Amino acid sequence: MENNKSNIDMELETPVVGQVKSRKRELLRLLKENKLAFIGLIIFVIFFITALLGLLLTSGKEPVFDPSMVRLQEKLLPPLASPHLESLRPHEVPKTGVYVFGTDDLGRDVFARMLQGAWVSLTVGFVAVGIAVLVGLFMGGIAGYFGQKYIGLDHIIVVLLFSTGATLSLTGKSFTGFIVIVIDLAFVFSLALIRWKSRKSRYFKWLDLLRKKTLSIDTLIMRVVDIMLCFPSFFLILTVVALLPASIYNIMIVIGLTSWMGTTRFVRAEFLSLREQDFVTAARALGVNDYRIIFRHMIPNAIAPVLVSATIGIATAILTEAGLSFLGFGVPPPNATWGNILSDGKRFIFDAPWLTFIPGFAILLVVLSFNLFGEGLRDIMNPKLRERH
C-alpha cells in the first residue's frame, strides 16, 4: 500500500526532484530494513547531539555543568546521590539536582565530565579518520593511477638533497642547510636547462644515466605502507606522543597519520580495477584530462567502500584515544575524556565501580553503534541492492 503511494508521488513530481527524492527515499528504506544499522545510526545521532550539547554546556566562563569543579567533601558519591546542600555554596550544587553519574575522587561531577569527554571523543574520531581518509585517498589514488610510472635517479637525488638541506636548517645549522638547498635548486635548474637544450640533439648521453628508472611509484608507496604496517600501531603512537607535547590536536594528527594505510591499500585496489573500466577509456576519448578523470570519474566510484571503512575507523580512533588517555599519554588534565575518566577510576574500582563502568559502557556503546552502522552501510551501498527499485 505504502509502496503504491510513493510511486504515485514520484510520478506527480517534476522529474529532477523526483529523482533525487526517490534515491534518498530508497536509501532510507534500505536503512530501515537493516535493523541493526538503523539502531547504530540512532545511537550515533544521540551521541552526536549529546556531544554538541555537552560542548555548549561545559564550556565558557560559567558553564552549566562544570566538569572541573572540585568539591572534596562530596567525593566518590554513587550515581543519583543527592548533594549535601548544607556544605555546598549555591553555585557548587549541580544543576541536575543529583549527581547523575556520581562523583570521582575529587568530588567532580562525573556527568559533566562525561559530557565534556563526549565532544573530545567525537572530534578525535572524526578528525583522525578525516586525516587518514584524505592521506589514504591521495596515496592510494596516486599508487593506483600513476603506479606504473617510474621514478628516475634525478628525482631521488633532488629529494634527498632537499631533505638533507631542510633537516640541517631546522636543526640549527641553517647556513649549511641553506647552501645545500641552493645546490639542490641549481641542480634542478641545470637539469631542466640541459633537457631543454637537448630536445632534438642527443649528445648529452650521460644524462640518460640520471634518468635511469629506479622503482615504480606503486612500489614506493606500497612498500612505505608495508613498513608502516610493520609497527604495532599503538606503540608507534605511544612513541610519537611521548616525544610531542601533550595536546588533543597532536593526538588527532598522530592517530590520523598512523591509520591511513588500510585506506591506501583499499583505494589503490579500487583504482586499479576502475582505471581499466570502459567508462574511463570513454572519458579519455572525450578529451577529459587525468585529474578530472581521477576526481570526477574515479573517486565517486571508489568513495562508497572507503566511507564504510571510515565509519569503522572512527570507532577504532575513539578506542585508541581512550587507550592513550587510560595510559596517561592522552589529552592532558584537567580536560576530561572518557579514557582518562576510566583511567582515574581504576584505582577505586572496588569502592566506586561507577567511575570505570560508566565511561567503559559509553565507549562500548558508541564503538558498537559505529561498527553496526558501518557494516549496515556496506550492505546498503552494495550496488546490487541499490539498483533494486
Place this chain on the structure above:
Amino acid sequence: MLSVKDLKVYFQVDGGFSRAVDGVSFEIQDGETVCLVGESGCGKSVSALTIMGILPQPPGKIIGGTIFFKGQDLLLMKEEEMQKVRGNHIAMVFQEPMTSLNPVFTIGDQIEEAIRIHERIDEAEMRKRSIQALKDVGMPSPEQRINDYPHQLSGGQRQRVMIAMALACNPDLVIADEPTTALDVTVQAQILNLFKDLQQKRRMSLLYITHDLGVVAKIADQIYVMYAGIILEKGAARDIFYNPCHPYTRALLASLPSRSKRGSKLYSIPGSVPDPAHTPKGCPFHPRCSFALESCTSQFPGMSDWGNGHFSRCPVIYDKEAGKGGN
C-alpha cells in the same frame, strides 16, 4: 581528412613483440564512411585507439607511421593538444554500452561534461543542448531520461547516449568501434540506421570498425579488409562485395549465411587467426588459403591494382567462372 600511413603498433609480450598493427595505411575523405573489417584480434581496435591517442603505453608501443588529421600529425602532438582534439574533432563510440557510462552520474551530467570540456557555455544552454543531443539520437522523452542513471536504461538506449556524447561537440570524424556488437539484432539495425542518418545530416566522416559484413554492406563507402595487422584488400564497397579479389575477402563473404545457400552447411575458413606474436612468414593468410602459391610462404605480397581504387594484396588472379586461381 584523416590519413594513416604505414602505422605500426607492437605490443610487448614475454620475450618479444606482438605485431598488433603492422604497416596499416588508410584514408578517410570528408563526409565518407569507411569500414575497417576483420576478425577479432586483427588490430582494428588498436588502430582506432592509436588514432585517438589513448592506446595504453606500455604494453603498446607505436613503432612508426604517421596519422595526419587536417594537416597535423596526431602522433607528434603533445598530450594537452591531443585532449583538445579528442571529443571536439574526433570522437569515439565504444563497443560495450553497458560499461562505457559512469554508473554514479546521470546521463545528463555525462553529456554535459562532454560539452563542458571543450566549450564555455552557461548551464541552461548546456541543458538545452544535451536534451537536443538526446533528441537527435532518437531517445524517447529526453527531458525525463536526462535525469536517469545508466542502470535505468537498456543497452540500446545506453548506446544512444554514448552516440549523443560523441556527437555533442559536432566532431568532424567519429570512430565507431563495433558499436552494435553487444546489442540485440533489432536494436543493431536501429543504431545502424541512426549512424547513417546522423552521418548524412551532419556531413561528418565515419570510421566504422566491425567484423560483421552485413553491417558493412549497409553503410560503407570504402572498405578496408584487415587481417593479422595488415590490410589485405581495399576498395569501394561495391567492388569489394561484387568483385572481391583477395581469397580472404572471398572466404569472409562465403561464410555469410544467405538465402541461396539455405540448407547447406555454412562455410567457415579453415584454421584460425595466427598468433600475433608469431605471424607466419610471407603472406599472413597463406596457411589458411586454398590458392596459396609457393611464393606466398616466403614473400610478402605487394598491392596489386584492380583499377578504380581497388587494391588487393594477392598475386593470384581469380577466375570467377572457373572458381579457381591462376597466375
